[in-house]
Structure formats: structure tokens, C-alpha cells
Amino acid sequence: MTIQAHIESLAKKHEDLEDKLHVALSSPSIDDAEILEIKRNKLRLKDQMQKLKSTRH
Structure with a gap:
């Protein structure tokens, strides 16, 4: 898995948690x-x- 794909996966989980929190x-x-x-x-x-974003650069 690339770093970008991992970031996107984490972002999706974060979004799901935002929905759950709401x-x-x-x-x-x-x-x-x-x-x-x-x-x-x-x-x-x-x-x-x-x-991950900071290690990408």
C-alpha cells in the first residue's frame, strides 16, 4: 500500500467516525x-x- 493510499484509508475511517459521532x-x-x-x-x-503526510515530503 502506498503512503497516499494509506492516508486515504485513514481519512475514510476518520469520516466514518465523524458520522458515528454525529x-x-x-x-x-x-x-x-x-x-x-x-x-x-x-x-x-x-x-x-x-x-504520514509529513514523511511523504
Whole structure:
């Protein structure tokens, strides 16, 4: 897998988590711990993408 393909894969996962977060925030039955976990995962993916982008140049 090329670096660009890996970045795109991570971006898709980040997008999916964004959708999941939106649903979780609009659902009163989701607890704060689950929302926090989604946000942490999004941040982790974003950090990975940034790291890959910086090594690409």
C-alpha cells in the first residue's frame, strides 16, 4: 500500500467516525464515555494522517 493510499484509508475511517459521532451526539442513550472514545479515535487517526503526510515530503 502506498503512503497516499494509506492516508486515504485513514481519512475514510476518520469520516466514518465523524458520522458515528454525529449520530452519538444526537442520541440521548449514548453515554459520554462512548462519545469520548470516538473523539479519541478520531484524533488518533488525524495524528496518523499528519505524520504520514509529513514523511511523504
